[in-house]
Amino acid sequence: MTQGTFSHTDIPSLLSHCKDKDIPYSLEYDLSHSTSFKTGGLAEVYCSPRSREQIQSLIAKTSEYAIPLTLLGEGSNVLISDTGIKGCVLNLGCLRDLHIEHDYFVVGGGRNVRELCATLAQQGIGSLAYLYGMPGTIGGAVWMNARCYGKEITDTLVEVESINRDGTILHSPFLNQDYSYKQSPFQPEGTLAGNVITAARFSVQRDTPVALWKTMLAHEFDRRKKGHYFAPCAGSIFKNNRHYGEPTGALLDKLGARGMARGDAVVSPFHANIIINRGNARSQDIYHLMLDLKELARTKTSHILEPEIVFLGEWHN
Numbered sequence: 619m620t621q622g623t624f625s626h627t628d629i630p631s632l633l634s635h636c637k638d639k640d641i642p643y644s645l646e647y648d649l650s651h652s653t654s655f656k657t658g659g660l661a662e663v664y665c666s667p668r669s670r671e672q673i674q675s676l677i678a679k680t681s682e683y684a685i686p687l688t689l690l691g692e693g694s695n696v697l698i699s700d701t702g703i704k705g706c707v708l709n710l711g712c713l714r715d716l717h718i719e720h721d722y723f724v725v726g727g728g729r730n731v732r733e734l735c736a737t738l739a740q741q742g743i744g745s746l747a748y749l750y751g752m753p754g755t756i757g758g759a760v761w762m763n764a765r766c767y768g769k770e771i772t773d774t775l776v777e778v779e780s781i782n783r784d785g786t787i788l789h790s791p792f793l794n795q796d797y798s799y800k801q802s803p804f805q806p807e808g809t810l811a812g813n814v815i816t817a818a819r820f821s822v823q824r825d826t827p828v829a830l831w832k833t834m835l836a837h838e839f840d841r842r843k844k845g846h847y848f849a850p851c852a853g854s855i856f857k858n859n860r861h862y863g864e865p866t867g868a869l870l871d872k873l874g875a876r877g878m879a880r881g882d883a884v885v886s887p888f889h890a891n892i893i894i895n896r897g898n899a900r901s902q903d904i905y906h907l908m909l910d911l912k913e914l915a916r917t918k919t920s921h922i923l924e925p926e927i928v929f930l931g932e933w934h935n
Contacts, residue, residue: 628683629663632706635679642666649702652709653693654753656850657901659702659931661688666709670781670816673710677814678785680706687783688930689814691728691755695762695852699931700901710757713816718743721822722776727757727815739830745774745823750834751841753853757815762926763802767837772797774820780804780813788813800857800926845888850895855908856923866923867891870911873918880907905933 636643647664650656667673680687686705690696713726716737723743725734735750748769749759758764760778763771775792782788790810796803803810844867846853856866870876870890878885879896883903886892893904912923 628685631683632663632679632685635675636665639672639675640668641672641676642668647707649690649693649698649707652690653696653698654850654852655693655697655899655901655904656895657700657899657904658698659700659901661703661707662705664707664709666711668712670713673708673713673814673816674781674785674787676706676708677781677783681783681785690930691758692730692753694754695758695926696928696930697852697901697904699929699933701932703931708814710755710814710816713757715817718822722819723822724817724819725756726817727755727760729756730754731756731759735834739827739834742824742827742830743822744825744830744833745820746771747825747830747834748837751838751846756818760815760818761802761804763797763800765800770799774823775818776821777819778804778815779817779819780810780815782810782813787816843888845886845892845894848886848888848894851886851892852927854891854926855893855911856891857926859921859924862919862921865891869915869919869921873914875911875914878907878910878914880904880910883907885911905929909935
């Protein structure tokens with residue numbers, strides 16, 4: 619963990635704006651408290667706005683001052699550098715609203731996925747039931763085009779609300795050509811890259827609460843068997859590739875990956891595509907263990923594994 623190394627000249631202007639708008643912030647915030655890996659350095663400025671309007675103003679101001687902006691939901695699919703993140707880290711946890719109509723529902727990007735699925739299931743809505751047990755927020759799930767158990771976000775996605783770097787709110791209807799396997803237009807190189815997802819509209823698919831809970835609990839049990847909740851982790855490390863003929867976890871398992879380690883970063887004893895923090899792992903340990911797994915697959919099978927988790931901060935091999 620590195621402290622006192624940040625020196626962006628326009629940070630005082632950002633802090634003045636936060637004070638004027640009554641936006642909560644912290645200086646040199648320990649990001650290991652906000653990630654599922656429980657690793658990572660410090661955020662130069664960590665902002666926790668209370669409303670869309672505050673989020674909108676922060677995005678516009680960081681753009682105006684040319685301050686780097688990093689988004690962070692619940693930190694469940696990210697690996698943050700031990701050296702931390704420069705500029706402003708924006709937490710979107712205030713975006714938890716849920717509005718349900720007969721044919722669709724709209725949910726804030728900061729809403730916890732597990733809690734959302736449970737709330738919807740109680741009302742007989744199973745549009746996102748397959749995501750139950752997955753950590754993170756709905757905004758992160760849209761950004762990644764989350765997929766599991768044969769379904770993905772785009773199966774019911776209708777529209778996404780986002781804010782661009784100028785602070786303008788946009789409403790983007792779902793277009794099939796903008797999405798693919800674990801890809802969305804909000805990722806780098808996408809048509810909406812850099813936009814902050816603030817809400818999403820989904821079509822309603824109905825079933826009985828009993829049937830939905832039966833499915834959701836079965837999925838949660840499956841995740842437990844795979845060790846998703848055994849220790850701090852970020853779920854699957856690498857994407858699956860259908861051309862490999864089998865899931866990445868099965869491929870790595872056959873190569874003897876379980877138990878491989880770098881310090882306290884260890885390949886899970888339950889699933890070879892999951893890395894866990896055994897207690898005192900650093901992000902760098904996890905990162906290098908990922909490189910070890912990638913090299914193992916390349917040399918033994920010629921397959922090039924593609925990381926699923928997102929790297930934040932500065933990285934060096």
